[in-house]
Amino acid sequence: MSEQSLLSVISITKQFSSRQGKMNAVDNVSFTLQKGQNLGIVGASGSGKSTVVKLVQRLLPVTSGHIYFNGVDITTISGRSLRLIRRQMQSVSQNPYASLFPNKTIGQNIVEPLLIHKIGSASERVRTAQHLMERVGVPSDQFYAFPHEISGGQQQRISIARALALKPELLILDEAVSSLDVSIQAQILHLLDDLRHEYDLTYIFVSHNLAVIRLICSQVAVMFLGRIVEFGPIDVVYAAPAHPYTRALLEAVPDFHEVSAANEMMKESDPAPAMEPPTPYDMPSGCCYRTLCPFATNLCAQDQPSLQMQHDGRLVACHYSELTTGGASR
Amino acid sequence: MNALLEVSKLQVQFHRDGGISRAVNNVSFTVLQGQSLGIVGESGSGKSVTIKAVMRLLPKHARIEGEKLTFLNQDILALKEGAIRHLRGRQVAMIFQDPHAYLNPTKTIGSQLVEPLLFHRLATKQEAKQRGIDMLRQMGIPSPELRYSQYPFEFSGGMLQRVMIGMALIAQPTLLIADEPTTALDVTVQAQILKLLKKIKQERQMSLILVSHDLVIAANTCDDIIVMYGGQIVEKLPSRKLVQESRHPYTRGLISCTPTVHGPLALPDPIGGLPLNLRQPLPVGCFFAPRCPHRFDRCTVEQPKLINMGNDHEVACFLVQNVMGGVTQ
Amino acid sequence: MIDPFQVVGESSNTKLKRRSMATLIWSRLRKNKVAVIGGSFVLFLILCAIFAPLIAPYPYTQADFLATYQGPSWQHWFGTDELGRDMLSRLLYSLQTACVIGFGAELVEVTLGLFLGAIAGYAGGLVDAILMRIVDVVYGFPSLLFSIVLVVMLGHSVFAILIAVAATSWVGMARLVRGQVMVIKESDYISAARGLGATWWQILRRYVIPNSLGPVVVAITFGIPANMMVESALSLLGLGVEPPTPSWGALISNGQTSLFSFPYLLIFPTVTFALTLLSFTYLGDGLRNVFDSKSLR
Numbered sequence: 001m002s003e004q005s006l007l008s009v010i011s012i013t014k015q016f017s018s019r020q021g022k023m024n025a026v027d028n029v030s031f032t033l034q035k036g037q038n039l040g041i042v043g044a045s046g047s048g049k050s051t052v053v054k055l056v057q058r059l060l061p062v063t064s065g066h067i068y069f070n071g072v073d074i075t076t077i078s079g080r081s082l083r084l085i086r087r088q089m090q091s092v093s094q095n096p097y098a099s100l101f102p103n104k105t106i107g108q109n110i111v112e113p114l115l116i117h118k119i120g121s122a123s124e125r126v127r128t129a130q131h132l133m134e135r136v137g138v139p140s141d142q143f144y145a146f147p148h149e150i151s152g153g154q155q156q157r158i159s160i161a162r163a164l165a166l167k168p169e170l171l172i173l174d175e176a177v178s179s180l181d182v183s184i185q186a187q188i189l190h191l192l193d194d195l196r197h198e199y200d201l202t203y204i205f206v207s208h209n210l211a212v213i214r215l216i217c218s219q220v221a222v223m224f225l226g227r228i229v230e231f232g233p234i235d236v237v238y239a240a241p242a243h244p245y246t247r248a249l250l251e252a253v254p255d256f257h258e259v260s261a262a263n264e265m266m267k268e269s270d271p272a273p274a275m276e277p278p279t280p281y282d283m284p285s286g287c288c289y290r291t292l293c294p295f296a297t298n299l300c301a302q303d304q305p306s307l308q309m310q311h312d313g314r315l316v317a318c319h320y321s322e323l324t325t326g327g328a329s330r
Numbered sequence: 331m332n333a334l335l336e337v338s339k340l341q342v343q344f345h346r347d348g349g350i351s352r353a354v355n356n357v358s359f360t361v362l363q364g365q366s367l368g369i370v371g372e373s374g375s376g377k378s379v380t381i382k383a384v385m386r387l388l389p390k391h392a393r394i395e396g397e398k399l400t401f402l403n404q405d406i407l408a409l410k411e412g413a414i415r416h417l418r419g420r421q422v423a424m425i426f427q428d429p430h431a432y433l434n435p436t437k438t439i440g441s442q443l444v445e446p447l448l449f450h451r452l453a454t455k456q457e458a459k460q461r462g463i464d465m466l467r468q469m470g471i472p473s474p475e476l477r478y479s480q481y482p483f484e485f486s487g488g489m490l491q492r493v494m495i496g497m498a499l500i501a502q503p504t505l506l507i508a509d510e511p512t513t514a515l516d517v518t519v520q521a522q523i524l525k526l527l528k529k530i531k532q533e534r535q536m537s538l539i540l541v542s543h544d545l546v547i548a549a550n551t552c553d554d555i556i557v558m559y560g561g562q563i564v565e566k567l568p569s570r571k572l573v574q575e576s577r578h579p580y581t582r583g584l585i586s587c588t589p590t591v592h593g594p595l596a597l598p599d600p601i602g603g604l605p606l607n608l609r610q611p612l613p614v615g616c617f618f619a620p621r622c623p624h625r626f627d628r629c630t631v632e633q634p635k636l637i638n639m640g641n642d643h644e645v646a647c648f649l650v651q652n653v654m655g656g657v658t659q
Numbered sequence: 660m661i662d663p664f665q666v667v668g669e670s671s672n673t674k675l676k677r678r679s680m681a682t683l684i685w686s687r688l689r690k691n692k693v694a695v696i697g698g699s700f701v702l703f704l705i706l707c708a709i710f711a712p713l714i715a716p717y718p719y720t721q722a723d724f725l726a727t728y729q730g731p732s733w734q735h736w737f738g739t740d741e742l743g744r745d746m747l748s749r750l751l752y753s754l755q756t757a758c759v760i761g762f763g764a765e766l767v768e769v770t771l772g773l774f775l776g777a778i779a780g781y782a783g784g785l786v787d788a789i790l791m792r793i794v795d796v797v798y799g800f801p802s803l804l805f806s807i808v809l810v811v812m813l814g815h816s817v818f819a820i821l822i823a824v825a826a827t828s829w830v831g832m833a834r835l836v837r838g839q840v841m842v843i844k845e846s847d848y849i850s851a852a853r854g855l856g857a858t859w860w861q862i863l864r865r866y867v868i869p870n871s872l873g874p875v876v877v878a879i880t881f882g883i884p885a886n887m888m889v890e891s892a893l894s895l896l897g898l899g900v901e902p903p904t905p906s907w908g909a910l911i912s913n914g915q916t917s918l919f920s921f922p923y924l925l926i927f928p929t930v931t932f933a934l935t936l937l938s939f940t941y942l943g944d945g946l947r948n949v950f951d952s953k954s955l956r
Contacts, residue, residue: 044516047489086856098847103680103869112865113855144675146683151604152373166855181372183621186587186600193597208517211589215597238591253591254519254546256573275472276486281828321382 006170006202007033010066018196021053023280025051038203040213043223051207057091058082087117090163094175096155100147107133107143109141113165118310132161136191153184164199174206189215208266210253214238222246225280225288228307232314242316244293295320334505334537335361338398342383345391353379353607355561366531366538368548368555376561376607379542382508385422386414419545423498427510429490432483433482440478446501465496470526488519497529505537507594524551545584557581560606564565567643577645580618624649687949696944700938707751715748720903737927739831746927753905761887762820765879767825772832780840781863794830798857802827806889807898815901824889828882835878839871873950880943884936907932
């Protein structure tokens with residue numbers, strides 16, 4: 001793998017065993033991330049998108065595969081070297097209230113990472129925290145407010161400030177704006193966009209919301225049942241999705257443009273009969289999407305398609321990607 | 331068309347720990363037979379409380395007042411407990427965000443599905459089973475006979491929400507209230523459920539109230555939209571006019587804040603500030619004024635009333651009133 | 660366009676003073692009148708116990724055979740017993756004994772319970788299995804019987820009784836702490852702490868233990884009076900601290916014998932005992948309400 005890429009993930013697999021048997025939450029996932037190129041990971045619940053970033057952060061051990069961060073293999077490191085890597089790789093989670101330390105005030109929450117890594121003197125740490133609070137838009141005179149005393153949007157700002165305290169290179173945002181109201185979500189997106197330039201950050205943005213990912217990321221990985229089915233520059237993928245699943249996802253996102261035509265459209269498009277999506281415990285043979293795919297053939301049942309490089313620079317895991325590529329028909 | 335549900339000057343307050351939370355302030359609206367109405371607002375806008383007040387589902391410490399609160403001309407607030415239960419089960423049905431919370435994990439889907447029929451003595455056991463299986467089929471659930479005797483854990487979230495809708499419809503209500511029915515679902519499943527809701531609404535000539543935080547979803551599903559802020563209605567208009575003709579700065583803000591996959595590739599313009607805290611004393615003027623980019627002096631001292639702009643479009647904003655030259659209702 | 664990051668509506672105009680979790684808990688507890696009264700009475704009892712040698716009008720062993728079985732008077736507020744010993748003094752000293760055993764045994768319990776419970780819950784796996792089997796075995800003993808056996812083996816010193824009381828009750832604390840730790844271990848903020856690069860020891864000390872303390876504090880306020888109960892039960896059975904050191908149980912059992920002729924000998928010890936237990940209970944209830952409230956988790 002090239003030395004300059006910030007993160008490369010090479011065929012990582014995560015297997016969980018439970019009473020229902022073994023299942024691959026993440027199945028042979030590979031991607032590389034260059035500095036400054038934000039990556040969006042989209043997929044439905046259970047697609048393994050959150051597990052991927054937990055593996056990257058080393059919060060879970062991988063079953064197989066390798067993870068390189070700045071050219072260093074971090075797959076099995078532990079102790080001091082792992083803690084040093086974690087300084088450069090921070091995350092913000094979906095539920096800010098649950099992820100802030102409840103026994104510390106919001107200011108102390110930002111001080112905590114500095115304390116953990118013994119950075120600076122006590123007064124320097126407080127000054128850094130106050131500066132970060134102001135930067136993310138929470139008045140620093142609220143230093144001694146407890147997490148439960150501020151609103152959800154403010155909590156998420158504090159989470160972001162805490163993640164920035166160690167000056168990381170990579171910031172993983174796991175559904176970081178999903179639980180916020182749209183008006184607050186827009187504020188946070190602006191903040192993230194400003195911070196990216198200011199702190200020279202690279203984001204991995206995990207979300208089920210394709211519209212949000214599009215605004216922040218330059219690349220997108222679409223996941224289905226633990227596998228990446230399409231990966232590429234966001235404008236290419238969104239303009240003409242190549243994998244049937246990407247296409248279904250994009251078509252399902254509601255849009256204001258449909259509103260006026262909504263009632264006319266009704267008559268022609270009857271709701272499709274519901275199909276129970278496959279679960280990781282009973283993976284279909286061959287292509288994992290074939291049971292839902294309108295284009296599936298015998299080949300799809302026999303052969304699992306691998307990610308193939310297309311002429312426009314994206315990767316698609318579909319036997320018929322040349323045929324299916326086309327605008328999200330509107 | 332007849333008015334099915336009429337709400338006029340509804341107020342809901344919660345008194346607790348010595349404080350007052352003014353959740354709903356002077357809300358009036360009407361749902362006609364066969365109409366679908368979307369109630370949209372962010373957390374704390376009072377949208378869910380409004381609906382729960384109408385269905386008398388609020389806890390005891392909630393104080394509900396209203397000039398008028400009627401369903402088919404029966405005064406809802408005056409109904410006895412038995413009558414309200416009859417109303418809720420037969421004439422008005424509700425579905426919620428999390429189907430798991432409303433289904434009994436130890437009973438089969440079928441037995442829960444036909445419960446309303448047996449409870450209100452609308453069918454015999456055999457008839458009920460047949461109607462239950464038919465209902466599952468109509469909801470687009472494959473192999474309904476098999477599914478009828480399965481348990482909730484054997485269903486995915488989207489399937490369960492279909493079952494919930496079926497359960498709500500089985501007693502053939504005149505009004506269906508859906509409170510964030512798709513918020514917990516994946517986007518592809520959400521699209522299916524919304525299509526299903528629209529289809530059954532049309533086929534059965536039933537009224538629908540959809541409560542949602544998502545303006546796009548509500549506008550795509552409903553004929554008319556109510557936008558709420560701070561427990562008040564700020565704008566009321568037909569969905570098809572939403573994008574082009576909505577006037578309230580909050581509605582405009584919501585539209586520009588909502589990211590879409592085909593919109594401009596620029597970050598959405600945020601609405602500044604924080605949502606109104608209903609536990610603190612309310613502002614004297616317009617509730618949205620502290621966050622409004624267009625506010626002027628009058629906004630902070632006086633509260634705008636809902637002004638009828640014609641063609642079922644009502645706005646509570648002085649900006650509009652200025653342009654209109656002060657036409658009042 | 661107003662600044663999107665400007666904060667409106669939140670009480671940002673007042674600078675918050677420096678404060679900690681403890682001040683937050685105190686400000687909540689203060690609102691609960693009954694708990695405050697209970698807590699004040701507990702504090703009063705502790706002070707009485709500490710300063711018993713100064714307050715007590717007579718030494719607790721001083722007998723006065725000319726003044727046996729005297730009713731309450733200005734000289735002897737709570738009267739005298741069959742040997743003419745001042746009951747108030749004896750009560751104060753028995754309070755001291757009760758406090759030493761109640762608090763001392765609780766200290767042993769908390770130390771053991773917190774240490775073993777936290778390790779079992781946090782480490783999980785084999786360590787958890789082994790520690791919890793030990794706990795199960797101790798839990799299986801009939802506790803009073805076990806205490807009696809220990810007293811018989813160890814003697815009647817205050818220290819021996821303290822150990823006998825603590826020996827059985829630490830397991831409850833260990834189970835409580837383990838349960839707390841296991842819940843906290845799975846919480847988002849612990850995973851956040853790992854992501855921040857904290858070591859397991861930092862996580863245990865800075866986040867797991869502080870956040871599991873709420874129920875522990877409540878359990879302590881209920882545990883102390885429970886220990887006092889065990890102590891007096893042992894005394895009642897004649898297995899308590901060696902006379903002449905006074906103990907509640909001994910006073911009550913003594914008063915029992917002359918219930919009809921000299922009721923005050925029974926009434927004063929039982930009433931103060933009941934008041935003590937009651938005030939601990941009210942304090943504990945108040946604390947539990949504070950910790951149970953949603954916003955404190």
